[in-house]
Amino acid sequence: MTVATVEIPLLDCPFPSAINPHADRMHRATIEWASRHRMLDTARLIRLDESKIGYVAAWTNPLLDPAMAQLTCDFYVWLFAVDDGYCDESPEGADPVVMTRMAAGLIRILADPDTAVPEAGRCGPALQDLRHRVAAVARPGQLDRWIAATKDYLFGIVWEASNRARGAGPSLDEYVALRPLAGGLPACFALLDVCGRYEVDAWYDEVVLRISRMAGNVIAWDNDLTSYLKEVADFGAMHNLVTVLAADRGVDPQQAVQLAVALRDAELRHLQDAEGQLTAVSTGTAQYLTALHHWISGYLRFTEMSSRYTTPGRSKGPTMNTTADAPRDPMSVMQAWADTTNDRDAKTWADCYTEDSVYEDLALGQTFRGHAELEAIATAWFDASTDLHIELGDCFAVDGRGAMPWTLSGTLTGKIPGLPDSAKIGNKFEFRGVEVLEFGEDGRIRRESGNWSLYTLLDQLGVFAG
Incomplete structure (x- = not known):
């Protein structure tokens, strides 16, 4: 058995997933923040950007408001920057x-963020910024826990x-x-x-501490499984559960994968059993437990979309087998609608709709029914503007209905169905619109009416020019 033939199975998850509606904005802002603080060289920063690294915070923290979501996102990216700049992929890491x-040096900054500490290295100034921002919103006990x-x-x-x-790698118990x-x-x-703006009064409760520890294990081992093949190809995967189990049990990589999956599945069951022991919890503690669920499911969703976990020579596929049997969250469907537009993925974009969906484009007077027609019109728009980009505004969904404001921009490089032939190739455009939505039982879009200013687009494309 060689590593090249190892297969990683889908990982079961009993918790539904959702994505923060500000995901795209979070990602762009965190890349700008990382660049401003010069944590990474240009090549590594570009790689973080291409991997959509800001989406890890969006998937794992779907309910945060924009300000707190950005703080969370920047801290997560700081962790990734330390890992990429100093750990596995750098001589300093050995x-x-x-x-x-x-x-x-970094610990000195945590104690006193106003002190310049050159020994802290490239990631020091960014941690100073984070330390000030966390202190501004955290209560003293919360700040102490984070530090x-x-x-x-x-x-x-x-x-x-x-x-x-x-x-030499660690023993299994140590790992x-x-x-x-x-x-x-x-x-x-x-x-x-802190960023959810609530307090966990039972933070030090024995059962809550155990749940937190088990959630950390599940997520860490999910990371090991989803990144194992890439780590082996890049730097040997010394600190990976699969590698550690293979050495500890004297088995081949595929058998070690099976053992690792069994271990994480058992830990996930223990976590759910422990939650069953909590009879009465405060609102804050309940919010924290839900946030842990979002972290477990959201991390797996992120690995499905991010190039960070793509193995050379293998196509990207799903990593998560949801056992929650729950409908998709409408907010995450709307975000997926925008993400797949920006990814120019017409097939996955059409999957945001139910099989019997009806989409009315009120501006162009067009109606599309079902996946085939939706995929066709999306492909036509993608072909007509190779740099098409959409950004969502403040969306909402209540009782099976919702609204999705957006801004669409791009350059005309082909023909958009429904527009006159006089539209000038090469002209740039940017206009706003809104979709009024009705969701099906599975959380996907069943009916949609979209409206936008046709006049604005035609004017920008030079149709009215003399």
């Missing part, structure tokens, strides 16, 4: 002396560096204990109530 020195959890993360990456330096720390998951969890 030098525990260098990593300890850097971690000590402590971020220190644990820094210990975790120094631990990984020591393993690389000695050329299970420390893997979530090195992944930054407790630090991410420590921001959930």
